[in-house]
Amino acid sequence: MLDLKNKNLFGIKNPAWWTQAGDGCLLNVYYPAVASSYFLKDYFPTSARVTVCFVINKRFVWAYEAGDMLRISNLLMKQASGNRRYYLKLYQKWQRQIHAYNQLVNKINKLNLSRLSRGRVINLFEEFSKTYLQEYALPLLTDHYHGYSEKTLLPQILKFLKNISNKEKDKIYQILLQPTNPSFIKEAHWSVLKMAARLQQGQNIKSDLAQHTKNYYWLHNNYTCSQYLDENYWLKEVKKYIKKDCLAVLKKERADFKNIKKQKDLYIKKLNLDRQTALGLEILDHFSYWQDQRKQANMIANWIIDQFIRELSKRTKVDYWLLKHLTPAEVALAFKTKKIDQELLRRRLKCSVVVVTPKSIDVLAYPKARQLYQRMFPKTDYSVKVIRGVVANQGKAQGRARVITSSRQFKNFKKGEILVASMTRPDYTVILNKATAIITDEGGLTCHAAIVSRELGIPCIIGTKIATKVLKSGDRIKVDANKGVIKKL
Known part of the structure; x- marks a missing residue:
């Protein structure tokens, strides 16, 4: 049990918190928090010593300890330095996990939860939760890699650029940091351009729209809520490009990505980067892509979670937004018993926190969660220009x-x-x-x-x-x- 009176909170003296924030409900953020500290150690030599995620009125604040991020990323680099394919082996392990996850998602999307028995829904939700947690753990290394990239990799790159003119230095720096793989947002954009080009040529795009919708229905989802972007939505997006030279734009954008890869390889060779710096850049590029794939899986999961919660709301007549502040275990129990502590969920909606270590998972509600937040993030004067x-x-x-x-x-x-x-x-x-x-x-x-x-x-x-x-x-x-x-x- 978390001791809020402990002088060294979480056993860390003078912690420096690396945070991020956004829209979120407790159930949605619970999965990555638990994956980061509780599950990562099952696939990597260590986990985050503590992951803290607050939810305050449908807004989350996520916190890692910055020194711990550096510890994890340094360990990753040490392993990769001894075996250059180490990070690729981790990625390959994750590919097997994401394959199982995608198969399960496709299975759930074909089902009508309202027609399933209580036991079948519970089993399906528990299978989803287990598969999602397993899939989520390894890609969180991309978060921790920020520690190494900012503290070590960037200074190393600048050292190699110190004798180059500012104009040329800026150009090279930019190219070295550019990802060589398109994001899923860019790929969705290219798919829209291709459909627009076919429409311009008088071709029928009905089957293309159906496939595109299947691939990208989740694109606007977040940790709070989800929506299904249907074929009508995507047809409107396609028609926005109907007066543009779509094939020319598509050709240029794809060529730009190929050119980035060529230029990056050229400068790495030209600068005569040492093995460690070149490896750091290689991992940075790959992790940019991996992190993007992780986010795609997460946005799809937010849709799946919503389907279960909407079904639970129908069966229990409890407000959807309250149910979004259950934990996964509580969701399964609620389907089974239909007993839900709504007063507790109201306090969680106001302010809650999930605190995860490699050995424990604690969930606190208001007012204890608010006390922890105020202790971790005291008010500060930000009057600067x-x-x-x-x-x-x-x-x-x-x-x-x-x-x-x-x-x-x-x-x-x-x-x-x-x-x-x-x-x-x-x-x-x-x-x-x-x-x-x-x-x-x-x-x-x-x-x-x-x-x-x-x-x-x-x-x-x-x-x-x-x-x-x-x-x-x-x-x-x-x-x-x-x-x-x-x-x-």
């Missing part, structure tokens, strides 16, 4: 800030504004194409904002820690993503 962060994609921009802390605020975002967020997620796709720059509180070189900003070619500064606390929507700001500096004008 200059904000600094890590450069994820270079460039400069100037304009009005738009602070987005929830998907419910997407409708407020205007084209040409500068997006300021704790961290972007795939459901942010609907506004990212309108942004002239991206600023985040958290994230590393493989985070969503970093990957998408490089694909879009817009300036991006991550890891500012304080941007959403200092800046307000409407503030005029200047972003210098060559130096990692944001200034209020």
Whole structure:
């Protein structure tokens, strides 16, 4: 049991918390939290010493201890240094897990839960929870790799670039950090372009739309809720490109990715990078892709979770949003007994936390959860005019800030504004194409904002820690993503 009176909380002296935040309910965030600290050790030599995830009125705040992230990523690099294929073997192990997961998801999506017996629904949900937790563990190494990439890899790269002119240095730095694999958002975009091109040629795209919908119905889901993007939605997206030269755009964008790979290989050879730095870049590139695949699996899971919770709500007549704050074990029990502590769930909705170590899982509700949050994140004065962060994609921009802390605020975002967020997620796709720059509180070189900003070619500064606390929507700001500096004008 977690002792809130312990002077060294979680047994860590003077912890420095690496956080991220977004829309979320307890049930949805429970899985990655448990996978990170409780399950990772089953497939890797260690787990996170503690993973803490708060949920406050459908918003989550996730926390790792920064020193622990560095410990895990250093261990990963040590293993990979001794065996260059080590990280690929981990990935191959995960591919078997994700295959089993995808098979189960396809099976569930074909079923009508309302027609299944109570026992069948419980067994199916428990099978899903087990498979999802197993699948989720290994890809969380991509989170911990931020520790190594920022503390060790970036300084190593800059050391090799120190005798190169600033203009050339910026170009090389940019190319070395570019992912060589397209994100699922980019692949979905290419699929839309192909359908638009076929429509322009007078071809029937009915079967293409059906397949595309099957592949990407989950694209706007998050840790709070989900929606099914049907064929009508995707047809509207296709028609947006009907007046463009879709084949030319598609050809150019695909060629750009091939060119990135060629340029990256060329500069790694030209700079004569040492083995460790070259390996670090290789893993960074692969982990960008792996993290993207992890997010895809997560967004699909959020849809599956919702199907079970909506079914539970029908059978128990308990509010959907309250049920989203059960734990997986409690969901199974609720299907069995129909007994649900709604007062507890109301307190969890107000403020709850899941605290996971390699040996324990604790879930606290308000007021204890709020006490822990206040202890971990005491109020701070953020009255500064200059904000600094890590450069994820270079460039400069100037304009009005738009602070987005929830998907419910997407409708407020205007084209040409500068997006300021704790961290972007795939459901942010609907506004990212309108942004002239991206600023985040958290994230590393493989985070969503970093990957998408490089694909879009817009300036991006991550890891500012304080941007959403200092800046307000409407503030005029200047972003210098060559130096990692944001200034209020």
